[in-house]
Amino acid sequence: MFVLGHQPREPLTMKGGTTFTFVTDGIHAAFEQARAAAGDRRISIAGGAATVNQYLTAGLIDELRLHVVPVTLGHGDRLFDGVPPLRLEQVSARQASLVTHLTYRVHH
Known part of the structure; x- marks a missing residue:
């Protein structure tokens, strides 16, 4: 690690x-x-929005997995903030009771 x-x-x-x-x-x-x-x-790269944004901007992520939980935190870093335009192809979406798992292929 x-x-x-x-x-x-x-x-x-x-x-x-x-x-x-x-x-x-x-x-x-x-x-x-x-x-x-x-x-x-x-x-695998794991981290918050700031880490993911840096790796996306550098073109070092081929597949993006998001785990979306319906909780409002009130503040924090935004995913894709400052990242140049990307083409994301949805590979899968899976919903569970408290989370939705989304997977995208990143085309550079």
Whole structure:
């Protein structure tokens, strides 16, 4: 796991073996480290709107999964704020009792 942050920290290894590596030199560095660690496997980027917006703007997301919950928070970062126009192709939509899961393919 590669975690974006502003303060340098030593890696943290959890019981079970998962290691959190803290990356302070930006999204591209975190992406490259994740890509190297994954080898031929896919990587996932998780985070809030600010993180997702940065990766969308950089063209580093191929598939976007949104989990929409009908809760109004009152403030926060907006998804797609400052992101250049994208073409999103809906791949799937699945509704559960308290959440709707949406998946889009991102065409750059």
